[in-house]
Amino acid sequence: MRIVWLAAADARGHLMRAHLARRLLARVGVRVTLVTTSEEGRAFLAALGAPSEVLSCHYSVAFDARQNMARAATEACVLRYIVTPSRGPRDLARLSALCRGASYVVNDFHPLLLLAGARGHGGAHALPCPVVHVHGENLWRAIEGNFHGRCPALVDRGYGALVRALRDRAHARIEHTFDAPFAGDRDPSRRSYRLLPLIAAPGRSAAEVRAELGVGAGRRLAAVYLNPHFADPALATALATALAAEGYVVHGVAEGLARHPCFRPYDARFADVAAAADLLVSAPGMGAVGMARLFRVPFLALLTDQPEQRENVRFLASSPGTPAASGAAFATVELAAPGALARRLREAAAELAARGPRALDRPSPAAVVSAIHGVWTDVLAGLAPSVPPARPARFVSNKPSNKTATQEVHP
Structure with a gap:
């Protein structure tokens, strides 16, 4: 098939x-x-x-x-x-x-x-x-x-x-x-x-991830993912400044902001980091919200003019008791709202640090x-129709093959 x-x-x-x-x-x-x-x-x-x-x-x-x-x-x-x-x-x-x-x-x-x-x-x-x-x-x-x-x-x-x-x-x-x-x-x-x-399912324990990233005892880890549409370096600076001020070690992934010292373009095992983190920061897409709920990690959602992502946040606010609900804390920051962005990010991160459980105290999400x-x-x-398909045909692309692979990519 x-x-x-x-x-x-x-x-x-x-x-x-x-x-x-x-x-x-x-x-x-x-x-x-x-x-x-x-x-x-x-x-x-x-x-x-x-x-x-x-x-x-x-x-x-x-x-x-x-x-x-x-x-x-x-x-x-x-x-x-x-x-x-x-x-x-x-x-x-x-x-x-x-x-x-x-x-x-x-x-x-x-x-x-x-x-x-x-x-x-x-x-x-x-x-x-x-x-x-x-x-x-x-x-x-x-x-x-x-x-x-x-x-x-x-x-x-x-x-x-x-x-x-x-x-x-x-x-x-x-x-x-x-x-x-x-x-x-x-x-x-x-x-x-x-x-x-x-x-994606985490492949490493929280303790293993934190040790590999150099997150010592008593330190907090923030996993930050920004999709390629985020390319404003001022946002990267505001995030790094706010999270560092609250004592977080920042593991940032963002293709559009990879030149910033806190960010890399890809991480193939980002799900491991998110599951091991004390805070997940991202726009509220399906993947990020899904990880926040299933991994039970406090979630700081960055809101933009993206209609379906705003609906995702409304669901988080209105339906805490559904089967996938984790009880994980979440907060939102409107990127276009007035006021210093770094200050608003820091306030949201501090609120979540006070409310959310530490990573090492959470159960493993692997079974779920x-x-x-x-x-x-x-x-x-099971979705294949009962009628057998026709003989396969070879697909020839008019694009050159990409033989280059990097070592890291975000799931």
């Missing part, structure tokens, strides 16, 4: 999920071909030991240097991508060649496969294998509500209905969400699944994460 996984490179969480799924499915004899949308994304996957192809670099979501989404630029990019023959239509032809012989193709998450629909539907946009959409619950809400408050209500409702209809043509849908039970919510008749977020991995493996391996 072989599947194709198209992971948009705009957020590293899509890529990490694809990598983890590839590794988990290999254990049950399922091969996964990874495809992404930028050379940086391919380099990220290569550093994890996961080969991939770049479909093209024509589609992307636009952000500023503090991860605020540029909606008009993004919408213009998507429109050009869809209507320009050398972009979207050409990518669909290349993806169709890759998908020949695959049991299904995962969309995580790219507009091209919303238009492609399911095998046997969509006319010229049909693919030779079924489509399975994988997306976050709050990401989908943001997609549906993209025009909310920015255009007439009739247009807003019509757009939401359209994208839902396109999504529901697919063979199946996996929605990852924080309030799913550990075993997932499954509706096989509609091929719809709600699962907890897929995150392993159980979630098992659910994802079971669902993904």
Whole structure:
């Protein structure tokens, strides 16, 4: 059995999920071909030991240097991508060649496969294998509500209905969400699944991590992850200053801020560091919030103009008793709010230090994460349709292979 996984490179969480799924499915004899949308994304996957192809670099979501989404630029990019023959239509032809012989193709998450629909539907946009959409619950809400408050209500409702209809043509849908039970919510008749977020399992104990990082007895460790859209050096300085003032040893990972002394571009074992930390600092994406909850680490969320991440924080505030709830403390800092950023960060870090348990006092999350991995493996391996796929075709990329791999990458 072989599947194709198209992971948009705009957020590293899509890529990490694809990598983890590839590794988990290999254990049950399922091969996964990874495809992404930028050379940086391919380099990220290569550093994890996961080969991939770049479909093209024509589609992307636009952000500023503090991860605020540029909606008009993004919408213009998507429109050009869809209507320009050398972009979207050409990518669909290349993806169709890759998908020949695959049991299904995962969309995580790219507009091209919303238009492609399911095998046997969509006319010229049909693919030779079924489509399975994988997306976050709050990401989908943001997609549906993209025009909310920015255009007439009739247009807003019509757009939401359209994208839902396109999504529901697919063979199946996996929605990852924080309030799913550990075993997932499954509706096989509609091929719809709600699962907890897929995150990396720590491979080292908290004591081992802290010893390797030189975090002595009585010191606190802060694990900081900023995705590549964060590129403002003033933010790196403010974080380093605030955390050092509260006595934290800072282990920072940020591709866009790697020149700052507290940051490195990648860390393949960042999940280990997050599980061993006294504080996790990040924008509240699915991966970061998932780690904060499952690892029970106090979480300082950096808020920007990123709609689905704000929904993630609202969930943290309103649903502390769900199965994945950890009781871990969290606080938020609005990056665009008035007032000295370093001071506001320090106040939030101090509040969490007073409320959160020390890392060495927390139980290991290994069993919980392993159980979630098992659910994802079971669902993904069981989604192949009963009709055998066609003979496989070789996919030839017009991009040169990237043979270079770094030693570290963030999961």
